[in-house]
Amino acid sequence: MTDETELPGQVALLWGLRETVRRGRKPSLTVADIARAAVEVADAEGLAAVSMAKVAARLGNSTMALYRYVKSKDELLLLMSDEAMAERPDLPDGLDWRTALTLWTQGLLAGLRRHPWTAQIPISGPPVGPNNLWWFDRALRALGDTGLDEGDKVGVVMGLITFLHGRLRLGIELSAGYAENPEAFGGQYGRALTRVADAHRYPALNKVIAAGVFEGDVGYDEEADGAFGLGLYLDGVAAFIERRTVGPE
Template identity: 65%
Template sequence: MENSELPAEVALMWRLRDTGRRGPKPSLTLDDIVRAAIELADAEGLAAVSMARVAERLGNSTMALYRHVKSKDELLVLMSDAALERPEPLPDGIDWRTGLTFWADGVLTAIRRHRWYAKLPISGPPAGPNNLAWFDCALGALKDTGLPEEAKVGVVMGLITYVQGQIRVAFDLAAGYDENPAAFSQYGATLARVVDPRQLPAVARVLEAGVFDEVGSFEEDSEQDFHFGLQLYLDGIAAFIERVGQDRAR
């Protein structure tokens, strides 16, 4: 496939877009721009990122940035890939479940370093070099499961949906907790005053069991919820692998 046939965002992330420039190498590079944008987002949040602010951080004119990046949307695409640094290789000799747990913990750690990442829109499957490296790593964890390649992709895409979705919800809830911790600490008591067991019997049973009575460290609770849901998902994969093996044995 010729570079001109590549989707614009893919060509951009893989640095395959022909800029048409000739002559000496410019002092400002695309990597400089992306690095400065990430530093700005880390310091002030995603809303602070604009072409003008990034140019100011670099000590350049805004027009100098437009020679490399056509718009803020393109810059966000580049940031979405560059912020996820390449994953650590899976440890040798581990099984698929340990491998996917290791992978999921790695994604969590990477996004925690750049919390604004959870605010980026998701517009398609992995396509940039770093995101594809994470995709490859997760697929590699399944190499000895006996699953067909199509099923491996389905398993990993489902895992990506869980991990990124859980992280995004956890970050939003953390922001809400910071703004109004009382709403969380009084959640059980508040529900107990409005829940009618005849209308919401399942919720009433949860309240009666005292599930919402104790409020611990929000960060610890969110990490426990993340791993609880992850292990449930992996239990489902384990059952699926077993079923596929049984079907093949027939």
């Protein structure tokens, strides 16, 4: 095992390899306990409600006891973002890469939607926690028989992660907006564009308006929009695989 001092602090924390500050009686908590309790608070009350004091109270400990394991609120958020991905569905082997990545995306989105507050946590770097790495590994495995080299596989997966987080964050906010004012996504929007979008200044947009795309109850279907976007991304991956492995004719 690599010596803890050689690891970045965040990696050591996420993998339970950072030595706990020892004061007083024998420690009764683990970093995993703290992460699970913080997720429970966020699930019940939202991310804004999470504090070291509230998590400590949920665990029946003092706030100072938590600081023996977690140094700051930022570290607590880091633990929570990895813990939110702890649910691991069955992703069978032997699937073609496209089916495997589709199931992977659906599984990860379903898990994150159970913890919608994850969309509010800043993403400051590549995946390093045990749960994040499990998902990263499974996506890379899905590309195992494509003929792509290892660097290309990483590029494809990181692009998919970028798409997924954008879909998650926009989907949560747009769904909330649609629930509050459905008309703003349909006829009201179309009528407003008709009045302000000058045909000379916005010619392409006016073709869309003239085609009636924004007429009536357009609505917002997060699942349909997401499936369409994922399909486009995977179509691009398919073309990339062909170009990399077959080459130009």
